[in-house]
Amino acid sequence: MNVLRVTDLTVRYAPDVHAVRDVSFTVGSGEALGIVGESGSGKTALALALMGLLPEGARVAGSVRLRAGELLGRSDAELSRLRGNDLSMIFQDALSALTPVRTVGDQIAETVMIHSGATRAAARARAVELLGSVGIPGAARRARAYPHELSGGMRQRVMIAMAIANEPGLLIADEPTTALDVTVQAQVLDVLRAAKEATGAAVVLISHDMGVVAGFADRVMVMHAGRAVEQGPVEQIYRRPVTPHTAALLRSVPRIGESSSATGAVVERSRRPVVLEVEGLVRHHPVYKGPLLRRRAGTVRAVDGIGFDVREGETLALVGESGCGKTTTLMEILRLSRPQQGRIAVLGHDTAALRATHRRALRRDVQVVFQDPYASLDPRMRVASILAEPLITHRVPPSRVGGRVEELLELVGLGPEHARRFPHGLSGGEAQRVGIARALALEPRLLLLDEPVAALDVTVQGDVITLLEELRERLGLAYLFVAHDLAVVHLIADRVAVMYMGRIMEIGSVSEVYGVPAHPYTRALLDAVPFPDPVLERRRPRVLLHGETPDPASPPAGCRFRSRCPRYATLTAVDGRLCEEHEPPSRPLRPGDDADQSAACHHPLVEAKAGL
Amino acid sequence: MAAFLLGRLASRLVLAVLAASLAYALAAAALDPRAGFEGRAPRPPEAVVDARLTALNLNDRTPLADRYLVWAEGVVHGDFGHTSDGEAVNAELWRRLGVSFRLLFLGAVLGSVLGVLLGAYAAVRRGRTADRLISLGSYLLLAVPVFVLAVLLQIAASRANRAMGVQAFVWVGEATPGASDGVIGGLADRARHLLLPTVTIALTQLGLYCRYQRAMMLDVLHADFVRTARAKGLRRRSALLRHGLRVALTPVTTYFVYAFGLLLLGGIHTEKIFGWHGAGEWLVDSVARGDVNVVAAIVCVAVCGVVLAGLISDVLQGVLDPRVRAAE
């Protein structure tokens, strides 16, 4: 039986700005419809139109029928009796979607009270029960917490609890896991799946991530520029897409498992010069507390003793979940000054010993590209001035600046006509190319890339990655590439270092680390990445991590991954003692071998394999 | 919460002590009490003036630091010294503060509460007639300075009196001198005297709060959490009231201190115009007379008032927003 039937739905903002055009679909009870599309394809406008929550001024036409009743054209009063009761929505950013000044228990209880007329006490009890059912430990205590006191994953669980409070027939989830780390995303998707099973609701899951939809949806609808370009059963869409748009979308999704296109330099690694060397790098942030005399209450160990090197012509990727210290590491290198502990050497120069003039000169050799292409360009400057800034700063004669700017634009695949534009007149991909051109202006030898493609749509991601690879080969650059997306890293990197809570858990060549991960954390990270293929995604065995990253101010004693480690959980008490008492040092896995994979684990997975 | 408040209290106290000292230094350096004595007829001999000034701790020939120490010691013991006429500052100060308080309190409370309500209402009715009227009114109120508003009200009241043929409105001073119709009559007389000044103060504060609250409320009108509240099944108005208003109130509490400063300033003009012998009037007169100790005392009290306003704003913020409590 169809729970939701949408016919020829059209949403317009201004008279001729169509957010959604003539979209029709149905969702049955217990069925999950995935809606995929790139940013601006009209997914969110569609969801809000279903809920009747579009901003004032939006015009809706067509028909939305929930079971037998038409929703369009009803008053706010009539709709509010349905919202939260018969249909409910899970929003993307739970931090801003929850009221900051009221406890989460209160907010869930309110949902119950609005529709059931339950007493406050009964609603509170129900809220605690709901929090428990979405897997929040210590639900009674957590119900009294405010949204800002919970982690991102917990907040999203609260959103889910709120949405299923009255067992609605239709659940709309708008990018419910986009802001979350992969391991937490996997947990939240499981909760959502369980909620769907338990309530038998029809689910509309909106996502830009082809992998998430592949694992969750029964049927898929692909949106592009407000239209539904294709819909059908999930296997059909992924395996035999009909429209070129869907095919292109699927092709551009980076996948782990395909052969990496990063070939690396021809010359053997050990013969190439070291561009960047980091040893025992430490960056701690003190935490102060106390009313009168602020005393030091603890230390956030953002980076806690890491070491690696990057050689000419290669890419080292630092991967890890948010808060693991990868960006802090990058910033420490960019400062080009004495670290709190440890040593950083750029092109053989120890940064601790640099003088001001020398440091300035060295800045020419180390440049950076940031994540958000628009945020990294001054909105009030034209592209030409943005590219000229580094040249003028480093005293390139003014007569040569104009020519160099054109050269740079050409280098990154832009034309001279882009020079006069402002950043907001560029597309995301173009803006990121300008950011790359600026970084290349002074002919650096080392480029630090901070999630350079994370803010871009998948179809654009591929182009930028290809450009970065070409540039590395042509200019003989070395890259330090910070990313959270393991599939992207797999595409571009030669070597990879997996970070967790300020330490490197595993480091080695991409083929080794991805092929035979030695550290349980690496294994779990790889398992958590959703795979854009419905059959493989549902069939593969995987180990899910429990819980979330502990408070960085008080990591567990011994191995800091212990609290979430699936392997530690299976160890005997005797074997586990080592994990509890000693922080594992990073050890090469196959000493003597020319491979360079190392892992910081007392009981690495690879040894276990070798033992068989 | 307690720790948070304690922290704020301590840092504000330090500021208050410094600001009060600075106020004394400024008053002592800028004002010239000697001129007042020398201007008397017949002109007293210099030695007499010197002795008198020294006795009152007003002698500009004593180093400023020494005068400050004498003054500060007095203040620590709760004594603000003497006026240039040799009277104790304290007694007169408390009396006049009472007058100022009676003048300002009601107007300030009424004005801020009504302003917040009107501003929030206007934002919810954004773009409708009610919003336009309220916005226009608040613009006008903000453009009319207190001393113009007060005079306009007086003119209107006297017209009304003439039109009705009875003295319905009275506005000079706190009470009609000599009139005593028992306790109830006395209170009624006071209330009548209070009406116009209170309206003056209330209107100026109302304009201020109304504009600010409207702006803050507009910010939450389209906030994600209001949308969530509606997605749960709350109607637009209850979603805005239950979830939006409280969040929109928090920034207004930080505005409290700024509005308090303007209140003090408005108070000076209101006292002058309505003939209330409060602290503001005393301050202006004392500045003209070069009466250092009186000026320093009043500025001290004002500093304490501002610090108190800041503290109240901290408490309100802490109560309204758990994130503020956690930040400390």
Add this chain to the structure above:
Amino acid sequence: MTRSRRAVAGLVLLALVFALVFAGPVVSPWSWDGTDFAAFRAGPSAEHWLGTTESGRDVFAVTLRGARTSLLIGLAVAVISTGIAAAVGTVAGYAGGRLDRTLMWGVDLLIVLPPFLVVVLLAPRLDGGAPLLVPLLAAFMWMITARMVRALSASLRDREYVLAARFLGVGAPRVIVRHVLPQLASLLVVDASLNVSVAIVAESGLSYLGLGVRPPDVSLGTLIADGHGAAAASPWPFGFAAGLLVLIVLAVSLLGDGLRDVLDPTSGGAR
């Protein structure tokens, strides 16, 4: 649409006031300091368009003179105080650390010390000189703006394009001038325009108490004070001065608020 309408309304009003204030004296038959011994407290007539004051001055001429003084003081104070705020705020916000804490502590101290009281206290030392009133008023009006500028600059400091400039080797003063200040330009323009109205009200408030502009010079404040006693009987001296004051403040705040909405759509509406 309504946003720009508000700014345009303010601008038009302000232009009218300026035209009146600077062109009025040219067409008026009376000079502002002339006394007509034949007419004291006279009503409007062909000779004295808006009548005369108690001391026989031409209301039209003397009020325009007062408005001119008030306007000039307001403009000068606003420019200076916003300038101080921009300098202190950007340096504190961009530098951060100890310099930031010290500067902001100073700002806090000045906020706690009620500015108007301090100006009242120091005003007698001015001996009626309007030029000295300007820095005095400016010195006590910049703190709240400075705090806003500081907060914005501090957030800009971690903005990626500012970081990028820093990592390119661009020095701090140049980063502030090239990347931080231009972002604040709209805020500063708006603030300066709103400060004009605050300064005019503060100036006339002081002058009303006899502590600002003093005879023989006139400002709107002194004129309102002089006219208020007889306002019920002869409304012109008070009414014209008060009306002009309200009009100026209204025009400037309309312009300022309108500009803010046009330049910075993210901000709310009031300060």
